[in-house]
Amino acid sequence: MMLIRDLIVQGAQMFLVLALAPLLTGLVRKLKAYLLRRQGPPLLQPYRDLLRLLRKDVVLAVNASWLFRVIPYVIFAVTWVAAALVPTFGNGLLFSWSADLIAIIALLGSARFALALAGMDVGTAFGGIGSSREVMIASLAEPAILITVFAVAMIAGSTQLSTVAEFMGSSAVGLRVSLGLALFALVIVAIAENARIPVDNPATHLELTMVHEAMVLEYSGRHLALIDLSAELKLLLYISLIACMFMPWGAAEAGAGLAALLIGAVAYLMKLALCASLLAVFETSIAKMRVFRIPEFLGVALMLALLATLLRFVSGSL
């Protein structure tokens, strides 16, 4: 009985993230449009795009290898699994113990690995640009987020997300410098990882500064749909990650009743909305930076994360 309930919760979680991801993107776009005094695309536009792409033929470059065709599914699968393991509305996910925070980050890493390869498969100039920049960004972003995780995990005494979330939810935490730094670092990394302004411009399709788009340039049809969907999933994942670590309020405890779950869900939606609007404001208020300023941008995150960890090491209380 308990097991079934948990299974349902877990399943709900999986499909919830899948369903919410495009909406989130749509929301961000809409908000940005409003901030720019534009009408903007309808909120559900991302779903429409996905469906359209899914229905279209795939146009493959002549010398694309089998890897090129497999990768979209890999990326999607990996990202989805990762997203499904991040607590959203409730903590006690059935399978949350199967992968901790480090593993989730590593899963995203695998996705990025695959995407970078895809960028190089066809052997075009743009693909190479994208991949090489992507790995450069990742080589700074990954350490930053890992160290952030260290800081958080050392406070919470575990890298297990649900445990962390519970701990953060409990009143034992209080306000901590290291947590603040960690949050800041995590936000920066999230922006970089999701190819948002100022690191990358999700709206562009032909720019010498593009990174993500350059890699997926050769994709079309269902493959492109999958990749877009996984990108949206990734954004959702990061936001829920921040949410469950730094604003754990309202999330349902493990094995909580239906009401609690509903409260959690509502709380979760509100968190998403909040983060989305913050993101939109941020993106509209800042300009895209040159590719080689990005390292400095991420370096800040790295430093902050390291500082947080050091503080944690040096004095248990801060």
Added chain:
Amino acid sequence: MIQAALWAVAVLLALAPVAIALSQTARGSLIVYGASLVVSTGLCAIALVILLDPARPVTAIVLPIGLPWLGAHFRIDALSAFFLVVVNFGGAAASLYALGYGRHETEPGRVLPFYPAYLAAMNIVVLADDAFSFLVAWEFMSLTSWALVVSNHRDPENLRAGYVYLLMAGFGTLVLLLAFGVLTGGSGAYDFAAIRAAHETPAVAGVVLLLALLGAGSKAGLVPLHVWLPLAHPAAPSHVSGLMSGVMTKVAVYGFVRIVFDLLGAPEWWWSMVLLAIGGPTAALGVLYALMQRDLKRVLAYSTIENIGIIFTGLGLALAFKAEGSDVIAALAFTAALLHVLNHALFKSLLFFGAGAVLTATGERDMEKLGGLIHRMPQTAVVMLVGCIAISALPPFNGFVSEWLTFQAILLSPHLPSWGLKLIIPAVGGLLALAAALAAACFVKVFGIGFLGRPRTAEAAQAKEVDGFSLAAMMLLAALCLIGGVLPGLFIDALAPVANAMVGNSMPHQSSVPWFTIVPIAESRSSYDGLLVFAFMLLSGSIASVAIHRLASDRVRRAPAWDCGFPDDSPAIQYTASSFSQPIRRVFGTLVFGAREVGEMPPPGSAATARLTVVMHDLIWEGFYAPIAKVVGFATLRINVLQFLTIRRYLTLVFVALVLLLVVLSL
């Protein structure tokens, strides 16, 4: 048991002279490698039996050879059993691979005799139970591998590589010799049992630690003692490169563990400081160097340095916790290190074999002359891909597991008492994270430039898939990489006796945890389940594909690449290895390599081509080794005058010596 093992080693040794004769014949390589394959497999089996059955008493034996009054002591305990497995599994894989690869050997007479001897030497190092046999085998290992490095002696570069290699090896051995000199304290008691029994004062033990770190580190390739490694490993035939990188560096790790964890007794906290302070930078620097290379095998060699750094970091953590008394966590860190030893042996051998396959298929090691091999060599491409993901420490493969365990150990370290450790461990953690990310970048480059895209040369375009033996060896290794990532619990449990013997405790028994999950230590609430993650990935992936192909379209049209509307047929427009790593070079290069980009623009109006040259320095070589060489060169030049003196001057020397001695007497 041990008798059997020694007999097997003896067979390997006996094979060497036989090989001299066989190397002339056509079937020679087949026989030699076949025999080595059989013997290594047997040894591996023996070691596995011993490792998996901790109840079995430790077997030792003394042969009447070696030092006369001492004899040659041999012993197989858990530690040596584990490393025997590593050595001989690597040996077996390499032999299997060489069954096919060896046929392309131009001068088999320079490879075949040394190959089995090399395998035997590595085995003896692990089996040896007294200082003398240990060092003999240790240096014999260097010697045989050196012979293999210079097997292609026509290339002066290889000769230079061999020279640097043998010199560094000699340095390492002499330093270890000093270490044992301290340990035995001038008494003739060289057997490990006696050394174990004698307890050194902290100061002496510290000296031994540093000496051991120098000696074993120079063989393992710790920065800044690594310079020989990227020269020597690529120079050897690829199956030997695999052995050197994948296995011999591990034998060096064994030597370090044997001396520091086993012979030296209780550690001091500052030991771990030293190890961490070296291990972390080694990891980061190694992979940075790797990123800057364009020679496939050299990339792999440098990445070996990175992994050695990770391993030594693990060992350093283990020492820290052991010194502080929390041996449960020490066991975690130690197991992480050993697991990484095994994993790295697997995927590094795999990658070197792959590089060898590419070499046979195209005759090229320079990645910028490759490309598109995934079309010409599909199977090799698959296994290479597995290797690349595994070494990048990404799930669901084995590299991630050991990295994950190391991180868990780091996360459990805040309560360590000493401030030095409090400050250094997070930094090291950051360096490891950086190394992991850069490794991913590095191997995206390896696979992306080498196997994806379009062929950059005719050789790459005409490449052929390699023979069955080579493929079999590589697939075996690839499969193990996957298993190690999906069912890590099995491997961790197998390591328990080793950890028990070395740090006095072991990780919780993983098989008893449901769903093949692994937990670092009982208290911590972190866990990772490779199996489930893998299952989920397969599940969701297949769900997606099936659903899409069923419900949406599954049609495919082939068309020329779009490339933003600027398609160009010339493969030259593709990103090259160096251009791929250019952004990272921009970020780290100036600091680590003093890299500069010098651009020469033609004057306005002239049609000359503008050229961009990148200047990079190996700061360690230029700052550390070149000066030494210069000093020696200067000294030799100055002192060489003594060859050209006149007889009178020589007499003056004698005279002065005489007078001096007399003065000394009369004082």
Added chain:
Amino acid sequence: MTIDALTAILLIPAVSAAVLALLPGYRLAARLNVTAALLTFLTALSMFVVEPVSGQYLLVDDLNKVFIVLTTFIGFTAGVFSASYIEHEIAIGRLTPAFLRFYHAMYQALMFSMNLALVANNIGLMWVAVEVATLTTVLMVGIYRTHEALEAAWKYFILGSVGIALALFGTILVYMAARPVIGEGTDAMVWTVLVSRAAAFDPALLNVAFVFLLLGYGTKVGLAPLHAWLPDAHAEGPTPISAVLSGLLLNVALYALLRFKMLLAVNPGSIAPGPLMVTMGLISVIFASLMLYRRRDIKRMFAYSSIEHMGIIVFAFGMGGPLANFAGLLHMTMHSLTKSAIFFAVGHIAQVKGTQKIADIGGLTVTNPVLGWGLMLGVVAIVGLPPLGIFMSEFLVVSSTFTRAPVLTTILVFGLLIALGGLLLRIGGVVFGEVRGPTASAEASYVPMFTHLALVLLAGIYLPPVLVLGFQNVARLLG
């Protein structure tokens, strides 16, 4: 009187020297030479079976037994080598049969004098023997009559004579020290008597004596800064003689030093000879290792490596103690075998390539695999890589002395490393790499070379107990 082994090993060379001086045909002479050497060797071996009795003038004990057997053995193998070596020299007309008669006679005379020096029970007799040995080698070094050869011989002659003079003075001093205790006459120069009574000698006199002996015989050992004659003599003389010089003569001089060291070891008041020997040993090691780097002549290079190894041996004996002494003896034996083997190889190589210039020799393993790999093996052995014997002795030297004298041992290790670097640097291009020089195959007798190398290899893995016991006794004697 009956001829026992002791007198036999003196008589055989002496007689055959006389015969060879008269024998015309060089082939026959070469054979006779080899036979005589073999006979001497066998007689020496027989000493292990029936111990000859030491007399007033001749003496045999564990110490010199080791040396005698080694000397006669290498004398024999070197004879075999020289037989095939001179064949070629005759063929290319570098030597004439007339010279060869002289050569063979001198060879046996050298054997005689060295054996005499080893078995002499009288410090005066020993001194005479060493002098004779020196003079004979001087004549043989100059045998090619080339400018360089004469040059080398002359240098050797002058420096050697000075060494002899100093050694004699030391000998006289020892006698002076002994006389008050033992009384006038021959007894005061007889080893057995000296050693038994040395405790009562005047230490100050002994000290001065040892200084002179160290410098005198040290010149023969080739310790820096007394080494000057050694490289040129090795480089310019016929290769068999280079082998004998490096393999034997240095040992004989060393033997003399050891004898006197034993003398001082007995006497409590005298300064321990250790420090002096250690210092000179270290100087030699460092100096010779550095000299290796800029050598152009392959034989001269190995001559310097001999200096280095003599330094190591003297260091070991200087440090003293059972382990170090054992190591010293072992190292001496191993070095003799290895170095002579190397010279055998080098001799044939120089004949094949027609030059001794390192720059003109290359890729031997391609053109002459046996010679090339043989030389490589020899070098691997001489730089102290396992599993060959020298590694064992170096292992013992370093590991047994490090705790006693960390700094000195570190310097020694440093020297070893430099030497390794130097030899490998020079030899790499000779054995591997591009083929340089003529590619004719050598008509050589590889037996001596590989016999030596096989012995060295064996010793590195397994030392026969009888040898070990002998060495250990000697090590105890040396204190």
Added chain:
Amino acid sequence: MHGLEFDIAHMLAGSLVLASFMMLYQDRLYALLNVYALHATVLALSVAWQAFVQHAPHLYVTAAIALIFKAIIIPVSLHRIIVRLGIHREIETAVGVGLTMIAGIGLVALSMVVMLRVTPGADALAREDLAFALSVVLLGLLIMVTRRNAVSQVVGFMSLENGLVLAATGAKGMPLVVEISVAFSVLIAFIVIGIFLFRIRERFDSVDIQALDRFRGERR
């Protein structure tokens, strides 16, 4: 032995040292050879005296050798050689005479100090003798290293060897003295012949670096 004998022996030994100093002072080859003859004669005398004092007739042989061979044959033949080589007017020292003298005095002092540490267990004569002998030896070496010319270096060597003989004969009842002195004479004969044979005038010193380069194939 009583006072007079002692004094005479002492005086002879001392005068040998004096002779060495005179040699050290000479810078003309001719003069050098003459002084060497004197040196050898003094040696012969002192050896003879020792023979008489020690009642050791065999020492007379040594004395005879010293007188005939060293004091007459060698100098004469060397005279011939240098005339033949046309270097008899050569004026040469590598180091200035004054400096050499000072060094010589220092050496004598050194040998005194070294020998006087010897406990007078041995009879006084031996001790003094040894001191003188040692100084003669050292002075001989000094001559060898301060002279450029081959012949004068040989002379130095011979004076050194005279010191040895002095010591040997001073060592009461030392066996083999005669043999040794003979052996040495042979040695010296070799050297002289060598000089004569190879026309060595400057060879001792002429092996300059270029020559070595050329000869030894050690050219850089």
